[in-house]
Amino acid sequence: MSICVTDLVKRHPGAAAPALAGLCMEVPTGKIASVLGRSGAGKTTLLRCLSGLDPFDGGTIEVSGVTFGAGAKHGSFGGKIGLVFQTFELFPHLSVLDNCTLAPRVVRGEARSRAEARVKDLLRELGIEDKAKAYPEALSGGQKQRVAIARALAMEPSVLLYDEPTSALDPALKHEVGRTLRRVAGTGVTQIVVTHDLPVARESSDLVFVLDRGRVAAFGPPEEVIAEAA
Numbered sequence: 001m002s003i004c005v006t007d008l009v010k011r012h013p014g015a016a017a018p019a020l021a022g023l024c025m026e027v028p029t030g031k032i033a034s035v036l037g038r039s040g041a042g043k044t045t046l047l048r049c050l051s052g053l054d055p056f057d058g059g060t061i062e063v064s065g066v067t068f069g070a071g072a073k074h075g076s077f078g079g080k081i082g083l084v085f086q087t088f089e090l091f092p093h094l095s096v097l098d099n100c101t102l103a104p105r106v107v108r109g110e111a112r113s114r115a116e117a118r119v120k121d122l123l124r125e126l127g128i129e130d131k132a133k134a135y136p137e138a139l140s141g142g143q144k145q146r147v148a149i150a151r152a153l154a155m156e157p158s159v160l161l162y163d164e165p166t167s168a169l170d171p172a173l174k175h176e177v178g179r180t181l182r183r184v185a186g187t188g189v190t191q192i193v194v195t196h197d198l199p200v201a202r203e204s205s206d207l208v209f210v211l212d213r214g215r216v217a218a219f220g221p222p223e224e225v226i227a228e229a230a
């Protein structure tokens, strides 16, 4: 499902200016959007508001046909929006399969057999089905990232957010991120990627949004927006 953000406002206590000052963006279903912008432009704040980690002060977030306003109980919008952390945050004492099935079992009360069958499909889609029994310490950076993505997808979100997905990977693995994003897009999930990495934004996204002082200053296809920004 698409995500539509309208007039989003977020004020950090004590800050002179709002970090998000009426931000609007829409990402169609199954598309990959990159969010770029100088340090302090509001990227992290946007990610935290969209993922439900922080409340916001004004505007709306519409996802899967449901609109959430500033007063909405936060959390992760009923599981409709997932977040892949920059450092993956896998549980070191759990196998890949258990990392991915924990939330469906505990939060949604899903039976182990059903959760495992779904997660095995996801691991296959992401090309890491042979790692199901491995522990995080035995995985490469790119594999850990795909586990983190499978874990987020196991909750069946409509929208998946990424915080700097290339920053913890060595340069040779950066192309893998683009491939992984495309694989996820093929499942119909809408993706929003906050990044400083212009090549990744250029190669991997359908749309680019450039933030400036808490608003969208430019948006469009990467070849247009990134050429202008460069």
Ligand SMILES: Nc1ncnc2c1ncn2[C@@H]1O[C@H](COP(=O)(O)OP(=O)(O)OP(=O)(O)O)[C@@H](O)[C@H]1O
Residues within 6 Å of the ligand: 012, 013, 014, 015, 018, 019, 037, 038, 039, 040, 041, 042, 043, 044, 045, 046
């Ligand atoms: N907890 C906070 N308290 C007060 N001000 C904050 C807080 N967090 C962020 N800000 C301010 O909000 C604005 C946006 O910050 P944000 O971290 O969202 O920017 P960013 O685009 O993610 O920057 P970077 O690229 O450096 O991570 C900045 O002016 C920042 O100083």
